[in-house]
Amino acid sequence: MSEHRIRLAGPWQFRLSGQSGSGRSERLPLSGAGVTGAAKVQLTRGFHAPPRLSSDSRLRLAYVGSGQFVMRLNGEVLGCSSELAGEPSAAACLPERCCRIPIELLKSFNEVQFEVVGEQAEEWSLEGVWLVISEPCGQPVDGGES
Secondary structure (H helix, E strand, O other): EEEEHHHHHHHOOEEEOOOOOOOOEEEEEEEOOOOOOOOOEEEEEEEEOOOOOOOOOOOEEEEEOOOEEEEEEOOOOEHHHEEEEEEEEOOOOOOEEEEEHHHHHHOOEEEEEEEEEOOOOOOEEEEEEEEEEEEEOOOOOOOOOO
16 A cells, blocks of 8 residues: 555634634644633634545544544544544554545545544644545555645
């Protein structure tokens, strides 16, 4: 398998529960420093679908961070970080966690969201997020626009 990573550095929309509008624009790394109480934090970022995906393509959302998150793609729940605890990527040296993305969920333009869950909104960090594309050997991998 050949692998290509697309880093989703920013801009991310940082929004607190009860906040009107789309929130403020931020780049990773981000943390809950300064967020008080049990405010719900949502981090959202859009990206274009990679071109030339085949039926053999495998997609994962990989991230490095701490805390409890619910991850969504285009409104569909991909998983919760607590389900991925202790499952670092088998393909990388990074201490990242991965969540499989069903190809049928991708659209031409997509929105990924990390929602911080748990009682203490200030005890989280999101240091990096990548879209990981794996193709069988011999097939080109093209990251396209993000």
